Amino acid sequence: MDDALVEQAKEAKVEELSSLEEGSLVDLKGWVYVKSHHGGMVFVRLRDSTGLVQVVFKKNVVGKEKLELAEKLTRESSIRVIGAVHFDKRAPGGVEVHAKDFEVIGSAPSDYPIRPGVGVSVMLDYRHLHLRGVKMTSVWKVYSEMLKAVREWFEQHGYYEVHVPIFVTAACEGGATLFEVSYFGRKAYLSQSAQMYLEAAIFSLEKVYCVQPSFRAEKSRTRRHLTEFWQVEAEVAFADMWDIIEIEEQLLSYVCQKLKERAWKHLRKFRKKFTPPEPPFPRIKYDEAVDILQSKGVEIEWGEDFGADEERVLSKEFDTPFFVTHYPRQCKAFYHKPDPSNPSVTLSVDMLAPEGYGEISGGGQRIDDYQELVESIKLFGLKVEDYGWYLDLRKYGSVPHSGFGIGLGRTLQWILKAPHIRDVVMFPRTINRVYP
Numbered sequence: 367m368d369d370a371l372v373e374q375a376k377e378a379k380v381e382e383l384s385s386l387e388e389g390s391l392v393d394l395k396g397w398v399y400v401k402s403h404h405g406g407m408v409f410v411r412l413r414d415s416t417g418l419v420q421v422v423f424k425k426n427v428v429g430k431e432k433l434e435l436a437e438k439l440t441r442e443s444s445i446r447v448i449g450a451v452h453f454d455k456r457a458p459g460g461v462e463v464h465a466k467d468f469e470v471i472g473s474a475p476s477d478y479p480i481r482p483g484v485g486v487s488v489m490l491d492y493r494h495l496h497l498r499g500v501k502m503t504s505v506w507k508v509y510s511e512m513l514k515a516v517r518e519w520f521e522q523h524g525y526y527e528v529h530v531p532i533f534v535t536a537a538c539e540g541g542a543t544l545f546e547v548s549y550f551g552r553k554a555y556l557s558q559s560a561q562m563y564l565e566a567a568i569f570s571l572e573k574v575y576c577v578q579p580s581f582r583a584e585k586s587r588t589r590r591h592l593t594e595f596w597q598v599e600a601e602v603a604f605a606d607m608w609d610i611i612e613i614e615e616q617l618l619s620y621v622c623q624k625l626k627e628r629a630w631k632h633l634r635k636f637r638k639k640f641t642p643p644e645p646p647f648p649r650i651k652y653d654e655a656v657d658i659l660q661s662k663g664v665e666i667e668w669g670e671d672f673g674a675d676e677e678r679v680l681s682k683e684f685d686t687p688f689f690v691t692h693y694p695r696q697c698k699a700f701y702h703k704p705d706p707s708n709p710s711v712t713l714s715v716d717m718l719a720p721e722g723y724g725e726i727s728g729g730g731q732r733i734d735d736y737q738e739l740v741e742s743i744k745l746f747g748l749k750v751e752d753y754g755w756y757l758d759l760r761k762y763g764s765v766p767h768s769g770f771g772i773g774l775g776r777t778l779q780w781i782l783k784a785p786h787i788r789d790v791v792m793f794p795r796t797i798n799r800v801y802p
């Protein structure tokens with residue numbers, strides 16, 4: 367590389383180029399996305415983390431040797447280019463860079479496996495490479511903005527962020543989906559949810575949340591189940607189910623607004639229109655949901671839980687996220703508080719995304735009475751001794767409290783209208799995929 371040029375050039379990212387002046391000398395680093403050559407000129411679309419720009423290599427500027435090197439550039443080779451910014455309406459994006467010198471940082475063989483026409487399984491086998499794609503990069507950026515907005519909302523509302531264990535000894539969501547691990551010869555499990563530990567934390571901090579992975583040995587192959595997924599979970603002291611509903615709708619509405627403001631250029635690659643939902647979201651009871659489903663010809667009896675099919679039918683009836691409350695006891699885990707006015711149902715609430723997407727969050731009010739919790743544990747066929755510390759929370763100064771968990775993958779799947787949850791998760795883990 368020409369030292370004098372390197373000295374004069376300003377390090378730049380692709381997205382900044384259009385704000386620079388004609389002729390500005392820039393120092394760009396990135397990867398070869400597409401290359402073509404015509405009559406003594408080589409055109410490379412260079413990709414960096416901020417976008418794509420066309421770089422033009424001319425023989426009379428870079429010299430014969432470098433032009434030959436440019437002609438041999440392969441897809442995904444990483445290069446550094448010193449060149450001048452040039453505005454040209456014909457260039458994609460209206461701006462290009464005329465190379466004055468360049469070097470190859472890391473060359474790539476010509477067998478890059480992600481090529482037009484390859485199938486889904488190849489893309490998943492090579493996810494470590496496929497994730498660099500321009501559209502995939504937009505997914506990761508929307509995800510990152512989403513997390514930023516989630517944290518902002520909690521920060522603005524007086525919550526503390528905490529982290530709780532992944533190695534646990536008791537089930538939160540039922541034994542069937544536990545991943546067992548050997549913990550120095552003892553049996554332990556990977557956490558299905560942070561909830562129980564968040565419940566402990568509210569006795570110190572009152573309003574807490576965490577962003578953590580959950581693990582479930584989901585045997586079902588659906589478009590919305592992973593075996594490892596990340597949730598935002600929150601728990602609030604002195605809050606009932608209705609408080610939780612308001613918190614969830616405010617949070618989701620804030621996150622969607624911020625995505626519209628800050629990430630529309632990425633979102634628009636996935637959907638034509640995005641109207642952030644405004645509180646209050648519709649609320650229906652489980653009983654009404656069953657009536658709707660039966661009226662649509664779905665065979666479901668009161669007391670049965672909704673599966674993917676039921677939720678799809680139900681959520682097609684709405685064009686904004688909505689809540690389903692008061693699920694029967696048998697549909698929910700042991701810790702859900704029975705409704706005092708009708709103990710066959712619980713003060714539980716799921717939030718469902720519209721347009722057929724279905725459940726994106728689950729939560730509700732927890733049983734806060736010691737004896738009631740002991741009886742519930744027994745009723746669900748669980749062992750009271752497995753829940754020793756959890757019961758202590760009801761022994762020492764118990765308070766009414768509620769919480770929820772929103773699945774980040776499911777929420778993003780709805781926002782980006784993705785057919786499958788794995789489309790929006792960087793390294794998806796499913797029943798038959800744990801590599802790469």
Ligand code: ATP
Pocket residue numbers: 539559582584590591592593594595597725726727728729771772773774775776777787
């Ligand atoms: P489902 O009935 O759809 O399997 P669930 O009722 O078991 O979900 P919760 O225990 O309430 O789910 O978990 C809270 C949230 O975590 C869900 O609303 C969803 O967004 C997300 N979630 C749960 N299980 C999975 C999974 N296997 N893969 C991806 N996200 C999940």
